[in-house]
Amino acid sequence: MQGFAPLREEAELRGKLIKAASERKAPPDEACKLIDNFGQAELKMIKYVEANSANCGIAPQVADQLRTGHKNTEKMQKQVCAGAQLAQARGPNPVPGDATRRVPAGPVGDFGHWINRQVP
DSSP states (O other), X not given: OXXXXXXXXXXXXXXXXXXXXXXXXXXXXXXXXXXHHHHHHHHHHHHHHHHHHHHHTOOHHHHHHHHHHHHHHHHHHHHHHHHHHXXXXXXXXXXXXXXXXXXXXXXXXXXXXXXXXXOO
16 A cells, blocks of 8 residues: 555645646646646556555455546546637637536536637
8 A cells, every 4th residue: 555645645636736727717728738647647546556456455446436536537638628629729819708518526626617618
């Protein structure tokens, strides 16, 4: 378990960076990168648990929970990064109030204000 703690701390740190970016309404491209970094940290934890669960006595449901969380992260990343691409295509002056719906908050923040916008 000594090897798992630093991986968990890294994921928690990256999650806090996402939350802070959401609170300050960081640009979507920044959020996309932060979510990608968080996803990479999740993958490291998953790989560690899968490789060491038998030796460390880690319950099988831990890996399942991590995989489920990572699927949610991947979904959020796709949505936010699509919003970042859309914002980049629009340029610096998007149409105000063009968000069509909000996405429920993910495990570390709400990036709904960047996604699912209509193209003017």
